[in-house]
Amino acid sequence: MKTDVIVLGAGIVGTSIAHNLAERGRRVALVDRRGPGEETSYGNAGLVERGSIFPVAFPRSLSALIEVARGQNPAAHYHWDALAGLMPWMFAYWRASAPARILDYARTMSTLLAFSLSEHERLAALAGAQHYFREGGWLKLYRTEAGIAQERKEFPLAQHYGLTAREIGLDEALALEPHLRPVFRHAVLWSDPHSVSSPGGVTQAYAANLTALGGQVLRGDAATLTRLGSGWWVMTEQGPVEAPEVVVALGPWARDILGPFGVQVPLAVKRGYHMQYRTEGNAGLSRPVLDEEGGYVITPMVGGIRLTTGVEFARRDAPKTPVQLEKTEPLARGLFPLGERAEAEPWLGCRPAFPDMLPAIGPIPAQKGMWVAIGHQHLGFTLGPVTGRLVAEMMGGEPTCVDPAPFSPERF
Template sequence: MKTDTIVLGAGIVGTSIALNLAMRGRSVVLVDRRGPGEETSYGNAGLVERASIYPVAFPRRISALADVALGRNPAAHYHWNALPGLVPWLFAYWRASAPARILNYARTIETLLAHSLAEHERLAGASGAGHFFREGGWLKLYRTEAGLENERGEFPLASQYGLSAREIGVDEALAMEPSLRPVFRGAVIWSDPHSVSSPGGVTQAYAAHFAALGGHVRRGDARTLARLGAGWSVTTEEGGVEAPEVVVALGPWAMDVLRPFGLRLPLQVKRGYHMHYHAADGAALSRPVLDEEGGYVITPMVGGIRLTTGVEFARRDATKTPVQLDRTETLARQLFPLAARAEPEPWMGSRPAFPDMLPVIGAAPGQNGMWLAIGHQHLGFTLGPITGRLLAEMMDGETPCTDPAPFSPHRFG
């Protein structure tokens, strides 16, 4: 089968790229070993996080580092045997988390975040996925005054970019979400983000629209990617596919494909877990709720109340160790009347991350006809559609909607 473009990876990023290219009239084959939205894009908190100008940064205070090292921070966990291989990456992550560099990160990521809601709305409207989306922002709860004070430090920068963050008291928070229990000291409502009831469902709807436009979704192993003259080929269950251009949007598996072609990019993974629960006594949520110091989010999904954990540093393919889920479930039950678990096993996924916390979007160094869209870490669902638009514009030689230079893979040398 011959086509214009092969897109490897059917998560929200790859699917959004394939859809954007198909909407421009290209013939595209989207290849994944599983169905669209069944891997990392399935297991997030479902936020289109318009307001996430501050990254999930590496702790800089000694006390915060000690909390992680000693297992006192429920938002973080690590495997000892993974740390030796992570040391250079963690050091670069620590450097990128310096206050001055955080401000530079905010200026850079804002150029993508500014388009995040509109691009999701455009694809959702075309794909009939609007019913998954809801407004109302998300609620961040704080158990201590120190936590609240830290959050207040984000308000000036948020205001600079026209974002709405408002501190509220316990009573107002409970009026917004009556099923919560008052185990917190204060809260902040961030009004700009949207959320969805099924991230996987949204991705599947985008993929279905892609197929309706004539795109092809194929099961296959991206590691079969090979040079074919001036173009590329990949093997799928329905036979080989050939194209002059290929997009690698494989998230945590990207380097499995890129290393054989000599590409060396500092991509690592941040693992995370989730579990769905039934709600007890008719309890309900209308938006995502973050227990900042508890290290988890609870959010209403089609499968029940989803509890998502923070970060686990481990080898990508290591056995599951959902200790964070067990710790945070105890805290979540204090906050919200969770009933029984709705699934027999916790879900686990891997967020692909570069140490500077920015994604790579652009042409692959030294590989004519190869394009990259990887490393979106905690913002993959948020940035999938704008990444699709930006990359499609670059591939078609148009003036892009925002400067892609900060996201170039060449920044790593």
């Protein structure tokens, strides 16, 4: 089978790239070992995080580092046997988290984030997926004065980029979410983000519309990717597929595919867990809620309330160690009347991340016809559609919606 472009990886990023290419009349084969939206794009908090000007940075204060080292911070966990291999990456991550570089990050990421909602809305309308989306922003809760003081530092920068963050009182927070228990002292409502009730469902809807546009969604092994003359070849269950161009959008598995072609990138993973719960009585939420110092998010999803944990630094394929879930579940039960678990096992996923916290989007000059769109860290679901648009514009030689230079993989 011959096509114009092979897109490897059917998460939200790869699916959005394939969709945007198909909209432009390109013949596209979207290839993954699993179905669309069944890996990293399935297990997240469901936020289209328009307001994420500040990144999930590496702790800079000594007290915060000591808390993590002692296992006292439920938002972070690590495997001792993985730290030696991760140290160079973590040191670069620490350097990129310096205050001045955080401002550089904000300027750069704001260009992509400006299109995050509009591109999701456009694809959702085309795919008939609007019913998954809700407005109302998200609520951040703080148990201490120190926590809210840190959050207040973000308000001026948010305002500079036209975002709305409003500190609200306990009574107003409980009026917005009446089933929360008043175990917190402060709250901030970020109004710009949207959220969804099924990230996997959204991705699957976009993939279904891709097929309506003439694209193909195929099961296959990305590890079979082979240079074929001036083009590319990959094996699928439907047989071999050939194309002059390939896009690697494999998230945490990208290095496995890029390495054999001499493409080395400093990509690591931040592992994270989720568990879904039923609720007690008629309790419900209308938006995601972050317990900042508790280190977790609870989100209303199809089938219940999803609790999503923070970051675990470990080898990508190491066995599950849902320590953070065990620490945060009692905190979440104190905040909201969670019922019994609705899943037999905790879900584990890997957020692909570069130390500078920016994704890599663009061509690989040393490999003609190879493109990458990887490393979106905590913003993969948010940035999938705008990344899809940007890649399609670049591949077609069109004017681009944002300057792609800061995201070039050549920076490594």
